[in-house]
Amino acid sequence: MKVIPIHPAAAVPVPASEPSSGNDPDGLLHDRRGRSVRDLRISVTDRCNFRCIYCMPRSVFGDDYPFLARSDLLSFEEITRIAQRFAARGVRKIRITGGEPLLRKHVENLIEQLARIPDIELTLTTNGVLLPRMARRLRDAGLDRVTVSLDAIDDATFRRMNDADFPVASVLEGIEAASAAGLGPVKVNMVVKRGTNDAGVLDMARHFRGSGHIVRFIEFMDVGSSNGWKMDEVVPSREIIERIGAEYPLDPIDPHYVGEVAERWRYRDGSGEIGVISSVTQAFCATCTRIRLSTEGKLYTCLFAQQGYDLRALLRGGATDGALDDAIAHVWRGRDDRYSEIRSANTAGQRRIEMSYIGG
Numbered sequence: 140m141k142v143i144p145i146h147p148a149a150a151v152p153v154p155a156s157e158p159s160s161g162n163d164p165d166g167l168l169h170d171r172r173g174r175s176v177r178d179l180r181i182s183v184t185d186r187c188n189f190r191c192i193y194c195m196p197r198s199v200f201g202d203d204y205p206f207l208a209r210s211d212l213l214s215f216e217e218i219t220r221i222a223q224r225f226a227a228r229g230v231r232k233i234r235i236t237g238g239e240p241l242l243r244k245h246v247e248n249l250i251e252q253l254a255r256i257p258d259i260e261l262t263l264t265t266n267g268v269l270l271p272r273m274a275r276r277l278r279d280a281g282l283d284r285v286t287v288s289l290d291a292i293d294d295a296t297f298r299r300m301n302d303a304d305f306p307v308a309s310v311l312e313g314i315e316a317a318s319a320a321g322l323g324p325v326k327v328n329m330v331v332k333r334g335t336n337d338a339g340v341l342d343m344a345r346h347f348r349g350s351g352h353i354v355r356f357i358e359f360m361d362v363g364s365s366n367g368w369k370m371d372e373v374v375p376s377r378e379i380i381e382r383i384g385a386e387y388p389l390d391p392i393d394p395h396y397v398g399e400v401a402e403r404w405r406y407r408d409g410s411g412e413i414g415v416i417s418s419v420t421q422a423f424c425a426t427c428t429r430i431r432l433s434t435e436g437k438l439y440t441c442l443f444a445q446q447g448y449d450l451r452a453l454l455r456g457g458a459t460d461g462a463l464d465d466a467i468a469h470v471w472r473g474r475d476d477r478y479s480e481i482r483s484a485n486t487a488g489q490r491r492i493e494m495s496y497i498g499g
């Protein structure tokens with residue numbers, strides 16, 4: 140059966156709000172669980188040149204898939220304006236994502252505009268294949284770092300995962316280009332799916348040991364409604380650490396900051412570090428400070444949100460900065476999400492926004 144993902148329709152207007160009285164006394168904005176908004180993820184396209192089986196399965200995202208029209212996308216000026224308002228509300232990190240963000244035409248112009256916002260760390264997540272020709276431009280535009288996704292070091296497995304016949308070599312070239320352009324150390328994300336690519340976990344660790352790049356093993360998540368997620372296909376991070384640690388002894392290291400999503404481990408022999416992201420087996424909702432802006436300007440307070448708030452309508456309706464600030468404050472202050480903590484049989488059948496639309 141072909142699943143029709145909930146896609147642009149799943150958005151509501153931002154509710155009318157009282158003018159907000161500015162940020163809270165500590166200068167930040169807090170949700171109903173006391174979490175402040177620090178991290179903005181911006182999806183710049185819902186399109187991709189890959190068809191990763193866990194993200195955009197070809198059976199759903201086929202040739203006739205109704206991707207967004209160009210006029211629906213936020214312009215770079217609109218994105219920058221929203222980002223500036225979030226920065227005023229306490230956001231300190233911006234990640235550009237998608238879909239495949241490097242497919243968005245002249246994305247370096249957006250980077251250049253965002254890089255002018257003071258005190259912001261600016262990063263981008265990509266499948267890497269366009270980095271050889273774009274890394275230098277992105278760096279020159281002001282990008283600080285990239286994260287590159289790579290789900291296997293074995294070519295046949297990787298081609299099966301991306302389902303678009305891209306070889307591992309094309310991503311490795313991208314990682315090297317990023318590093319050479321000064322966008323490193325590169326974080327390399329591997330989503331681990333039991334029975335599909337988990338046999339390659341050790342090879343992946345071995346390949347990047349001593350390279351200066353940091354591999355992060357991510358538990359396969361039930362995001363979206365089309366990837367056929369099953370709990371028994373999740374490989375718990377504990378198991379990953381045990382498998383790698385048995386071959387190369389590992390020691391835990393402190394997080395860089397409170398709320399860091401990846402748990403960090405260091406090779407005892409000094410040849411670098413790895414990370415694990417345990418979104419399923421050890422939920423980190425209690426410290427989740429992330430908000431997501433979709434390709435067409437809807438705001439989502441959780442990766443598993445069932446609805447977004449329509450900021451584009453406000454923007455295009457001529458909202459002042461003050462009105463945008465109020466809308467952002469209203470949405471964040473009402474936030475109560477903690478999906479990963481309450482994931483259960485009851486949440487299994489919910490229809491959710493696709494990862495490629497909301498941004499990973």
Ligand code: SAM
Pocket residue numbers: 187193194236237238239240264265266286287288328329330357358359360361362366494495498499
């Ligand atoms: N196309 C870019 C890429 O692949 O890096 C950026 C967008 S992608 C949606 C962002 C990240 O989400 C990738 O690292 C991808 O592996 C991860 N991802 C997508 N679907 C996932 C899932 N079901 N579970 C865990 N991670 C997922």
Ligand code: SF4
Pocket residue numbers: 187188189190191194195237238239266288495
């Ligand atoms: Fe594309 Fe990234 Fe999703 Fe793979 S994970 S299909 S590269 S958006």
Ligand code: SF4
Pocket residue numbers: 423424425427428429440441442443476477478479480
């Ligand atoms: Fe944050 Fe939602 Fe993920 Fe929990 S489930 S960590 S609230 S995005």
